[in-house]
Amino acid sequence: xxxxxxxxxxxxxxxxxxxxxxxxxxxxxxxxxxxxxxxxxxxxxxxxxxxxxxxxxxxxxxxxxxxxxxxxxxxxxxxxxxxxxxxxxxxxxxxxxxxxxxxxxxxxxxxxxxxxxxxxxxxxxxxxxxxxxxxxxxxxxxxxxxxxxxxxxxxxxxxxxxxxxxxxxxxxxxxxxxxxxxxxxxxxxxxxxxxxxxxxxxxxxxxxxxxxxxxxxxxxxxxxxxxxxxxxxxxxxxxxxxxxxxxxxxxxxxxxxxxxxxxxxxxxxxxxxxxxxxxxxxxxxxxxxxxxxxxxxxxxxxxxxxxxxxxxxxxxxxxxxxxxxxxxxxxxxxxxxxxxxxxxxxxxxxxxxxxxxxxxxxxxxxxxxxxxxxxxxxxxxxxxxxxxxxxxxxxxxxxxxxxxxxxxxxxxxxxxxxxxxxxxx
Ligand SMILES: Cc1cc2nc3c(=O)[nH]c(=O)nc-3n(C[C@H](O)[C@H](O)[C@H](O)COP(=O)(O)OP(=O)(O)OC[C@H]3O[C@@H](n4cnc5c(N)ncnc54)[C@H](O)[C@@H]3O)c2cc1C
Numbered sequence: 089x090x091x092x093x094x095x096x097x098x099x100x101x102x103x104x105x106x107x108x109x110x111x112x113x114x115x116x117x118x119x120x121x122x123x124x125x126x127x128x129x130x131x132x133x134x135x136x137x138x139x140x141x142x143x144x145x146x147x148x149x150x151x152x153x154x155x156x157x158x159x160x161x162x163x164x165x166x167x168x169x170x171x172x173x174x175x176x177x178x179x180x181x182x183x184x185x186x187x188x189x190x191x192x193x194x195x196x197x198x199x200x201x202x203x204x205x206x207x208x209x210x211x212x213x214x215x216x217x218x219x220x221x222x223x224x225x226x227x228x229x230x231x232x233x234x235x236x237x238x239x240x241x242x243x244x245x246x247x248x249x250x251x252x253x254x255x256x257x258x259x260x261x262x263x264x265x266x267x268x269x270x271x272x273x274x275x276x277x278x279x280x281x282x283x284x285x286x287x288x289x290x291x292x293x294x295x296x297x298x299x300x301x302x303x304x305x306x307x308x309x310x311x312x313x314x315x316x317x318x319x320x321x322x323x324x325x326x327x328x329x330x331x332x333x334x335x336x337x338x339x340x341x342x343x344x345x346x347x348x349x350x351x352x353x354x355x356x357x358x359x360x361x362x363x364x365x366x367x368x369x370x371x372x373x374x375x376x377x378x379x380x381x382x383x384x385x386x387x388x389x390x391x392x393x394x395x396x397x398x399x400x401x402x403x404x405x406x407x408x409x410x411x412x413x414x415x416x417x418x419x420x421x422x423x424x425x426x427x428x429x430x431x432x433x434x435x436x437x438x439x440x441x442x443x444x445x446x447x448x449x450x451x452x453x454x455x456x457x458x459x460x461x462x463x464x465x466x467x468x469x470x471x472x473x474x475x476x477x478x479x480x481x482x483x484x485x486x487x488x489x490x491x492x493x494x495x496x497x498x499x500x501x502x503x504x505x506x507x508x509x510x511x512x513x
Contacts, residue, residue: 089214089227091118092254093496094482094503095243096197097167101507102241103204110235111206112227113253114213119194120252121245125496126182130190132168133161133500134493135181144489145498146325146351151462151487155470155501164500171196180329182493217242217261217478224477239477239510243503246456246483247272256450258484259459266474268461273358274453275351275488278342279365282443286409290336293403299331299371300345302353302444304361322363324352326490331371341365341442348490351457354447367440369402378434386430390423394433397422401437410436455495457488469509470502477513479506 089095091113099111111118122130134141138156142149165175165183173196174186185192202208213230217240226236247256259269281287302322328348335343356363370378385397394416398407411418414433416425425433450456464473465480472478481502489495 089113089240090243090245090253090258090482091115091198091208091210092243092245092252092482093119093122093197093499094245094506095241096194096201096503097500098241098243098479098481098503098507098510099206099208100197100201100204101504102239102511103201103206105508105511107239107511109201109204109206110237111201111208112212112214112229112235113208113210114230115253116210118198118208118210121249121254122194122197122496123190124249124252125190126184126493128190129184129188130193131182131184131491131493131496132175132193133164133183133497135161135177135183136492140327141494141497144326144492144494145487146489148462148487149489151467151485152498152501154468155505156497159501159504161497163504164497167200168193168196171199180492214244214261217265217475219265219475219478222475224475237477239479239513241479241481241503241506241510242484243481243506244484246459247450248274248453248456248483250451254483256456262460262480262484265472265478267464267472267480270458270461270486271358272450272456272458273354274447274450275354275455275457276347276491277350277354277447277450277453278337279340279346279350279353279444280446280448281340281365282445284339287336287340287442288338289409290405291338293336293406294343295334295336295367295369295403295406297331297371298334298345299368300334300349301366301368302349302356303364303366304356305364306361319364322349322352322356324349328490334367339448340444344491347454350447350453351488351490353444354457357444357446363444365442365444367442369406369437369440375434375438378437379430382430382433386422386425391421393418394420394422394425410440454491455488456483457486459486460484462486468505470506471509477510479510481506 089112103109176186214227216228218225244258245254303319305319332345333343395411482499
């Protein structure tokens with residue numbers, strides 16, 4: 089059940105192998121999340137080699153090794169190609185349909201399923217999976233009625249973006265069937281900061297070419313700039329871009345660099361660590377170069393106020409904030425700024441620090457981390473080790489990866505293999 093990324097391909101594959109398949113979805117059309125994925129362009133997968141691909145899932149990525157060896161990017165693109173979807177690789181190895189239309193991917197998968205005889209039923213919400221003697225017997229529908237089945241593929245997605253149909257109810261059903269649900273939390277999600285007033289003052293400011301580093305601290309004294317005592321660089325177990333875009337919001341920070349790091353940051357926060365974000369606003373300049381340029385500008389334009397001068401470096405509202413954080417009086421002209429104060433400014437420009445305190449809720453994350461314990465699902469068939477004939481795929485599993493097409497590939501690979509295995513039942 090669930091006509092999303094994993095459910096569509098699972099149904100298609102099971103039918104292709106000769107099974108009689110009924111695909112149930114609570115919404116009025118298939119793949120609503122596919123339609124909005126990749127800003128409606130659908131970042132289907134990634135060109136990264138398999139070993140590197142797995143690292144984007146963190147340590148749990150190893151669980152997908154077998155699945156990716158059997159159905160990976162080439163097989164997926166070949167299948168989509170059969171249904172008219174040509175693709176192209178873009179920056180960061182991200183693969184999109186050449187048409188730029190996510191709907192083409194959804195339609196291709198739907199055609200794959202229907203062409204092989206899958207019956208698709210919309211507005212068909214499943215409320216329960218029925219079991220007898222640890223074997224699947226069928227499902228119950230919200231509108232009443234039971235359907236008998238020899239196998240059920242649970243493909244109901246995570247708890248993110250519930251308007252697309254994935255409300256997290258699949259976790260409830262899996263738990264009801266005896267599965268362990270590893271604690272759920274948001275991933276690929278904007279982060280909240282302790283410095284709310286400063287964030288609010290910067291709301292809407294987007295910085296293009298900045299470098300973010302993340303530091304964890306366990307109980308050391310706070311410092312306003314630079315790297316503090318007792319701080320360690322946060323380990324991010326997958327490659328992240330060196331520089332990129334960051335966006336300030338009224339609650340904190342967002343944008344590609346933040347979403348990418350958010351999985352590791354949320355993990356660290358959940359384990360009780362304090363996480364500091366340090367933004368290098370001028371990654372292309374060394375500390376010495378910034379010193380020299382500031383000094384030169386102070387000499388060339390001695391009667392400017394600091395905030396006006398900083399507007400030549402950063403957007404106006406950020407210049408205001410930096411000037412305020414420097415604690416240099418507003419009406420002091422820059423030629424009267426002392427060397428130690430200039431050093432403080434350099435520190436701010438190279439390490440504008442924020443205390444990260446949490447994230448937006450699961451619903452606002454692009455994916456849900458946590459989920460059905462991987463120990464309880466066979467990684468070669470995605471059949472439950474608890475209930476025979478139950479298959480669990482896609483975002484429901486305790487897997488979450490960075491942006492870049494990795495999450496959809498996982499949904500497609502797990503769905504495809506589960507479809508094949510379920511057809512045997
Ligand atoms: C805004 C956004 C953009 C994204 N962009 C990308 C991207 O470009 N690339 C990428 O790799 N990943 C992306 N993702 C993540 C990716 O879309 C998901 O990880 C993926 O869709 C998960 O697939 P799934 O099959 O597990 O679940 P879903 O695709 O969410 O499908 C679940 C389906 O189950 C149905 N359902 C739920 N409960 C029931 C029920 N009780 N009865 C019947 N049906 C039910 C739902 O209606 C839905 O159709 C994005 C996510 C978001 C939110």
